[in-house]
Structure formats: C-alpha cells, structure tokens
Amino acid sequence: MQIYNELKCIRQHLQRKSVALQEHRRRVQSREQHLANREALLFKHQDALTKLRGVEEEVHAKFQIMKEQHAAEVSQLTNAFKEKIKENKRLKSSFDTLKELNDSLKKQINDVKQQNKKLETQAKKAQNRLENLQRKNELCVVQTFQDNVSTGVKEISLEKREKIQPARRISRPLLNSSFCELFGVLLDWISDGYLYYLTSEDENDVQTSLGPNYLPRKSIQEKCVKILPLITAQIHLMPPGNTKLQLTLVKFIYWALMHIDREGMQKTMITSTMRRLGEELFRGTVTQVVQGNPSESFAETKPKASAFFRSSDLNVRFLSALSILKTITQVDYLAQAFDILLNDLKTDEGKALFLEYRAMQIILCYLKPSSKSLLCSAVDIILQMTMESRYLQHFLQACSSETWFRTCSVLLRNSKLEMQILEKLSIILQKLSKIKSNKKLFELFTIHILIQELHRTTDPEHTFLAINLQSILFNLGITKFTALASSPGNSHSNQ
Template sequence: MEPRVVKPPGQDLVVERLKSRYGLVGGCLSEPGRRRQDVAERRRRPPRTPDDELDSFQDLKEPETEEEFTGSDSRVSTSKINRQSFKETGKANAWQANVASRSRSWADYCSDGSNSPSKHVSSPASRAPRKPGLLPRQVSQIYDELLQIHQKLQCETTAQQEFAEELQKRERFLVEREELLFRHEGALSEVKDVREEVLMRFQIMKEQHDAEVEHLTEVLKERNKESKRLRSSFDALKGLNDSLKKQLNEVSEENRKLEVQAKRVQARLDNLQVSLNGQVYELLTVFMDWISDHHLSKLKNEESGMDGEKPLPTFASQRSDIQEKCVKLLPLMTEQLQWLPFVNARLHEPFVKFIYWSLRQLDAGTQHSTMTTTLRRLGEDIFRGVVTKGVQDMLLEHSVESRPRTAAFFKSTSLPLRFVSTLIVLKTVTQADFLAQAFDSLCLDLQADEGKSLFLQLQAVPVVLSHLKLSSRGLLPSVMDSLLQMTVESSALQPFLEACSCSLFFRTCSVLLRAPKLDLHVLEKLSIILQKLSKIKSNKKLFELFTIHLMLQEIQRTTHPEHAFLCINLNSTLFNLGLTKCNSLAASTNP
C-alpha cells in the first residue's frame, strides 16, 4: 500500500489555476504553451530583414503582454519602446541591421543557455531547496519553465539596454549630422544668395555688353557707309586722275613733237647763222683778249691799291659804269658757253678769261639778285664742261661727225684755260665738293712755274683769300696749301709777297688768328707766310694796324714748347718786327 501524500491546503486549487493559465493538460503543454515554444523557435532563427525581426519580436511579446504576471507598467513601456525602436530599425540603414543582429545574438545566447542545465543563471528561486514530494511534478515543470522565461527576460532586458545605448549613440550621431546639415544648409543659403547676386550682376553686365555691342555695331555700320562713300569718291577721283593722266600723256607727246619740230627749225636757223657768222667769234675773242689784258686787268690792279695808295679818282668814277656793263654781259656770255663746242678750241681761253675779269669787276660792287642764279649756272658749266645737247643735237644731222662735241674748261688739258677756269669756279661755286676739287687742281698747277706766273698775272690772291675764313673751316688746309705753293723759292716769290702786302690780306689774317682753337697745322702754315712778310719793312705798319703782332705774342706765350716749328716762326716774325731779341736758334734758321 503506497503512502499517502498529504497535500497542503489549497494546493490543488493553485495547481489547477496554473494549469488552466499555462495550458497544461495531462503533463503536456496546451495550445498557448506550444505557441510560446514556436515563438522561441522563431527567435532562434535570424530574421531576413529588420521588418521580419520586428514582426517576430512583436509575436513574441504579444502573448506575454496578455499574461497577468507581466502586468507591470515598466515592462509595458519597455515593450512599446522596443516596438518603436524596431520600427525605426526597419527604416534605417545597414548599421541598424547590424545592431539588431547583435541583439539577436544576445537572445540566442540566452536561449541556448536555457537549454543546457549547466548554463542556467542562478537565482534565489533556483537556489532554494525544494523538498521532494511537496509540489507535484507539473508544478515543478511550470516553475522551471517560468524560471527559464525569467532568465530569458533578463537577457532580453540586457540586450534592450545595450540596444538603447546604441540608439543613444545613434541619436547623438544624428544630432551631430543634423547640426552639420544645418550648417551646410546655412552655407548653401549663403551660396544661393551669392549666386543670385552673381546672376544679377552677370545679367547687368550682359545687358551692358549687349548695349555696347549694339552701339559698336551701329558705329561699324556708319564707318562702313563712310568707307563706301570714300571708296566711291576714290574710285571717281581715280577715274578722273586716269583720264587726266591720259590727257597729260597726249599733251606731253604733242609737246614733245612740237619741241622736236622747234629744235629742228632752230637748228636749221643756227646752222645758217654759224655758217654765215663763223668768223665773228674770232673777231670777238680778239677784242675780248685785248680788253682783258690791257684794260680790265690794269684797271683792277690799280683799283685794288696793292701799293698801299688810294686809287685814282678817274678809275673810281669809271668803276660803276664798268660794273654795270659786266652785269649786262655775264648772262649773255653764260648763254654763249653752250655754243663753244662748235667754236675752235683756241678761242675758248680768251672767252673764259674775259668772263673771269668781268667777275672780278663785281668784287667791290653789289650783285643783283638775278646774278646769283647766273653765277651758279656759270660755275657749274665751267666745272663740268659743255656737251652738245638739246638744240645743238640737231646740228649733228648736218655735220659729218656723228659723235657729240664738248668744250672742257676746268678739266681742260691746257694749263692757262684750266687755271682761269679754276679761279672762276672758286669765285662762283658754293658747293664744298666742287671747291675742294678746285683747290686740289690749283695746288697741282702751282707746282709749275707757269702756274705761279698765271697766279700773279690773274691776281688770284683776293680769290683765294675769300675762302680763308672760319666758315670754310674744312677748306682752310687746302687754301693754306695753295698759298704755301707760292712761298717756295722762285722768281714769283717776291711778287707774291708784294701782292700779299695789302690791307685785305692782313685783315683776313687778323680775323683768322682771333678764332678760338685754330688748327695747329693751319697756324703753322700761316706763320710761314707771316714770317716772310715780316721781312718787308713797310709791312710793319700793317702788322701794327691790325694788331697781328700782339696776337702773335699771345700765341707765342701760350704755345707749348714741343711745337718747335711754330715757336721758331713766331720768334723770327717778332724779331723781324723788332719786338724780341733773336736767339741763336732763330738767328741760324731761315725758313
């Protein structure tokens, strides 16, 4: 007979209530218990998406919320927070899915621990000794199951706390992101304002540019119109110019034909005149030679007062009449130079000599304005020579010889003709190159005794002295060379010194010596001539009259001793004038 188990009072009533509450029927779980097991099984499987996980979590919590032992306010609020957080995780990114997976790992860990008896979490209830036989086996199972549920709920609470911490971190992160977004939004608003301002300014600039382009377009159109008008005017003027050129060519051609006809007529006329009056030139040249040698030259010699005396009144009264006649003759004689190629060459010298003496008569008078052109043409013809051209070319048609005839004056092989032509060039030409060639030719001709005689005969000292001035600084060496050629020991030396013993020469030397920084070579050459002139006692008055002796003393004082040649000439000149004592070197030297 089995012993009877004494049950505490009210035990059956408690057991029945527990069975009915948890669905225990005959030691097995009722339908609600099996449902809770299915929920636990689903919790062990990982959900595919955050929404599935949220649904499974809601399925798990919905039966539990219906139980009476879970009726505390704190658990209900926790369940609501969990639902809301899981809804947020379903809409969040992959980071929230990771957090959900971590919570599931915690849940799985706790559920795994509930299956193994060795991993149960100790609690005061589990540690309490249970007396055998006090509670039925079903109650013990219920108690164990409730204990496991309690442990799972603790694990779930721990997971929820960690999840809440993660949510707080996420919230802080989102707040920071929100602040960053606000700052970005403010920056974007500023950029938007700047963009609007830039667009507004760009629109203003675009309008200004369009207005300027429109204005420039209008200006360009006006310029194009003006250019077209100018082009049309230019075309009209060009056409008019072409027509005028055509007319000019026609008129020029007609004029040329008329000139040819006139030349032919003039040539025939001149040919007739030359043939009839060929001996007239010989007669004229004889008279010219006679007048030049016996009248004009003597008249000029006595008028110049070379002996220091005043000219006679008779010659002074005749001078104006002679100058007036020479002014009338010179243009005619200049024209006649063009016909000298047809005249015998031996007649050229008297003709040119008469021109020279006529020019010399104009030295003391005033030249007319018309004489300047005449003298320039005369000098160029004498310098270049005359070649048959123009009207004279037609004479060659009636001549046996076909080559043109020439009349050379300055470049003639005859010394008398070349010499007098050179003096004419020096009297009439102003071009420096012509004058330089003339002085070179004069220096060469003066090396011969015949040239020195012609120099004295033609009274060339005034002609040369006209170029011994500061304005002809480039010609001064050539002028002094031509004068030095006359100081060489010869029969012409004394007549040359007498020709230089005049007021004109000493006045020219006085002006030249006053020039600052006079070239040393020019001064040395001039000192030679002055030294020779100082030997003539009558010249001492001229030295004193133009204060040349004082200037020579000043030059002697300032000249460097190294210039011995100049010092010797100066000492000798001053000694001849009786102003210094002659030293042994000056006394023994006679330059």
C-alpha cells in the same frame, strides 16, 4: 733925558700912526673909486636892462605879428597844396588815358611796320622775279635766234636738265667759225684793253691807262651784269678744239666777275645765273653724242676732254678754276678747283698766272674761320706761292697790303684754329716779316701782339711753330733770337 726918550718914542709912535693912517686913507680912496666905478657900471647895466625890456616887448609884438602871418600863409599854402593834389590827380588820369592811347597806337604802328616789311619783301621778290623773267626772255631771244629747232620740239627746263645725269642738252649746231673768231677778238680786246685796268685798286691808274673820258665804273658794271647771262648760254656752243677762243671767253668772264665783285654788286645778279656760269665752266664744252632714239626731244651728251675746267691748256684751266671759286658754292666743286690750282702752282708758269690775274683777292675770300672745309686749301695755295721761285718777291709784295693783313689778323684771333693751319700761317708771316716796310702793317692790325701771345701759350712740343713765331718777333725787332733757332726745324720755316 728920560723925558726926551719918552718924547722920542711918542714921536716915533705918532709917525707910525700917521703912516698907517695915510695907508688906510689910500685904501679908503681906492675903495671909494672902485665903488664909484661899480656904481657907474650898475647905472649902465640898469639903462641897458631898461632898453632890453623895451626891445623885448617890441620883439614879442613882432613875433606875434609874424606868427599870425605864418599861420595865414600856412593856411593859404595848405589850400593851394590841396588844389595842386586835385589837379595832379586829374593830370594823372589824363596821362593814363593818353598812355593807353599811345600803347594802342604803338601796336597799330608795329602791325603796319610788319605789314610794310611783308609788302617790301613781296615787292623785292616781284622785282627779282621780273628781272629774272627779263633776262630769261633775253636768253630765249638769243637762243631762238641761234637755234634752228622745229616748232614741234618742246623746250626742256633748266632744272629738269640738271637732274638728269649725265647732263642732257638740246642738240644745237656749233657757232660759225668766222663768228667765233670775231667774237673772240672782241672779247679779247675788251678784256685786255679795258676790264683789266678797271680792276685796278687805284683810280688814278685807271685814268692814266684809259684817259679821262672812260665810262663810269657803274656803267661798265651794268653792261657786265647784262652780258654774263648771255655768255653763259653760249659756253657749251663753243668749238671744243678752239683753245684760243676758250681762253678769250674765260678771260672775259673772269675779269667781268672781278669787276662786279670789286664794286660790291654781285648780289644784284641772279644767283642761278652765277651758279649756272660756274657749272658750265666746270662741265665745259660738250660733244653732240646722242644716246637712245635720235628722234627724242633731247639728246644726252658727255663732257669732252677739252672742257674749260679740264682743259689741257694751263691758262684756260687756271682761269676756269678761279671763276668757279667766284661763282659756285658747292663744296665738292670748290675742292676740285682748289686741287687744280694747287697742282698748277707747282710750276713757275702757274705762279706767274696767279700774280697776273690777281688771284689773291679770290683766295682771301676763303681765308676765314667760317670757311672751315676750304680754309686749309686756301692756306695751302698761299703756302705754295711762298715756295722759292723767281716770283716769290712779287708775291710777297702782293701780300703786303692792308687787306691781306686784316684777313690774317681775323684768322689769328680764332682760338679754334688748327695747329697745322697755324704752322703754315707762321711760315707765310715769317717771310713777310723780313720786309721792313711790313712792320707798320703788323703793328696796325696788332698781329705782333697776337704772335707774342701765341709764342707765350704755344706748347713747347710744337717746336716748329715756336721757332717760326720767334723768328717773326726777331724780324720785327721785338725780341732777340734765342738758341732755339739753331735747331733743325728752323730750316723748314725758311723754305
């Protein structure tokens, strides 16, 4: 039994040894496999290194070749760059030379231009002088035909006569009454039947009124330019008591001036002729009252009470004042013309004439910030037309135009506008804002924005202006009318 146990122990010991040997064998095999793999990997690395050595040698060889090529290219480019530098220096030298030549040519051109401008100015002066002499010659021919003055009487120049106060004129006989009547009928025919329609804003209206065969505007304009100097010379020869003839004459003058101004050709007329025309209307017809020695070469005359500008007839006086505003630039004359118009517009007849003769076109010329001395008078004229009358709506419709709103917009943009003028303008705009169709014109010229800014910056003490501005914004649907409108000042804004 003891032997059996020992054998059993030996057997177990051998089994353990066998298991350990098997485990060791597996480890050895695994290690051998790992070493074999590493050996194969080392062989691969060795082959790769061998190849890399060959590639490295090739790379070194190619790099050396590229280095040599680069050095050759650098040398070549350096030489080319030096050549370019030399060429640029030559070009710069040539450019400097050309620049100097160009500067000298510019100076020569400027000198030639200045000389050309001087020559053009001289040519224009010569042309104007030629036209002046031609028209003066025409006037002399007409005066020679009408005057029956002896050859021994010396003619007194216009400038010398203007300096003599009161005005001195060569004694001339009045025109024949039959001729005056015929002359008046012809002028009346031309004024009412032709020039009146030519001043229409719409070309279609002219064609409808005069037919398709009417003369071009430019042709009529040239005729007006030619005839006005001749008429100017005849104003003081008109019979002093013939109001009908005076009306016909001044009506023709007015429509001719309106037609010329509409075409933008007033500058082509002689300035002295325009001024003389206005002065003749301002002084009017004169009587042949000789003061001093009758044998002298000129007679001193006095204005007659029935002068054009001072005529007792409303139509003659009104048209004369409008024509003076179109022709004269002397402020004292213009101020008197505005006073006459303002006084005549206090009647319904004056308002009717204002609309009939489209006087707004003339007043707008003075509704500018540059016309400081006459701006207030122009605004007073428009304000007088906005007074309650049967012509109020017609006048507001006449003001509902782009021209009027454009002028008003320019005026409102002037920051130095007097408060009195602003208040008067606000009254006019308040009435225009009641017309619904005018809202587009307010927006077109951004007047509503100007009104809003004025309303925001107006001093609260100027209640009258604030109320009118608020009323304008309310009529345009921009703001709601506040309780301020219930104050007594609102009643004045609607007058």
